[in-house]
Amino acid sequence: MKNYKAYLIDLDGTMYKGTEEIDGAAQFIEYLNQHQIPHLYVTNNSTKEPEEVVVKLKEMGISAQPNEVVTSAMATAEFISEASPGASVYMLGGSGLKNALTSHGLELKNDEFVDYVVIGLDEAVTYEKLAIATLGVRQGAKFISTNQDVSIPKERGFLPGNGAITSVVTVSTGVQPVFIGKPEPIIMNKALDILGLDRTEVAMVGDLYDTDIMSGINVDVDTIHVQTGVTTKEEIEQKSVPPTHTFKDLNEVIKELEK
Structure with a gap:
């Protein structure tokens, strides 16, 4: 797996599971922060503000800033106002x-x-x-x-x-x-605009094929599926358009990046 210059990251099922921590999530973000690799959390949750998302992440031991959060509410407001x-x-x-x-x-x-x-x-x-x-x-x-x-x-x-x-x-x-939200291109294009990088240098990380992985596929971004949420490895193997990569968890992704 190549070293991407930035990552778009799903929340529920990838960073945490409801109120449960997911092993590897905090470690992955720590790795990105240590190596100064930009990343954005892209969520379909429209009920929470970025500051509230950050509080939830910090409860899970994950370091985050409000400007790293892109919600479907933000993308919706921008779409209408433009x-x-x-x-x-x-x-x-x-x-x-x-x-x-x-x-x-x-x-x-x-x-x-x-x-x-x-x-x-x-x-x-x-x-x-x-x-x-x-x-x-x-x-x-x-x-x-x-x-x-x-x-x-x-x-x-x-x-x-x-x-x-x-x-x-x-x-x-x-x-x-x-x-507006995943897997539609509107929210993904907003996140890509914020990063300001060529989409070949960005990867989308998520657990759910129909939203997270398809959102990357729909905007020609490489995808990293993690088997910590909804879609299983067996289900991924049945897809006609598979993710670019699939891993048991984010600990495995870190090992790949450190090779």
Whole structure:
């Protein structure tokens, strides 16, 4: 395996598993920091702000800075503000999405008469919220969703993800949203722009084939699959487009880099 000049790194299943540490994760980041290799954490989680992500990483013994975090909320806000500066938005989602949208100068409204309907993971979702979102899309608002993850791993098991909530509005209106998060190129291109390197010099590290590995494949970036999360080595071997590399864990990646 070649030594890449920078890494894009998934969080859940790669850096930690819910509230559990993953052996090799902190060591890998320590290796990158020691060798001054740039890296960004790329997450579909739209509920958390970069500072909150950093707190979680530090709880896992992983050194991180807010400017090393790229969330689907940040990529969504940037996407909308570039296309329609100052646009009005009706959103479902948490504080991470709300703050990202307002910090980009977008106007949040509580009715359906808006330029955009944006759906992020909302753990306090109600029928009324979904009704306003549906009416907004039917009125002609552009429909955006932070990511298409249909389920998310929690301590209780796999719970409905943002893609599941989004699907209610999609089914009701017949309108497909623009998805921002992995495996879509929008969030990956934002992260690559921040790094400012040729994409041949960057690798995407993650555990889940359908989001993490496909996100790298979709933007022509080499991929490093780790078998510490959802997708197993056996499942990887069945894929028609395999990752560039697959390893048991990040300790094995460090050993490869030290060769």
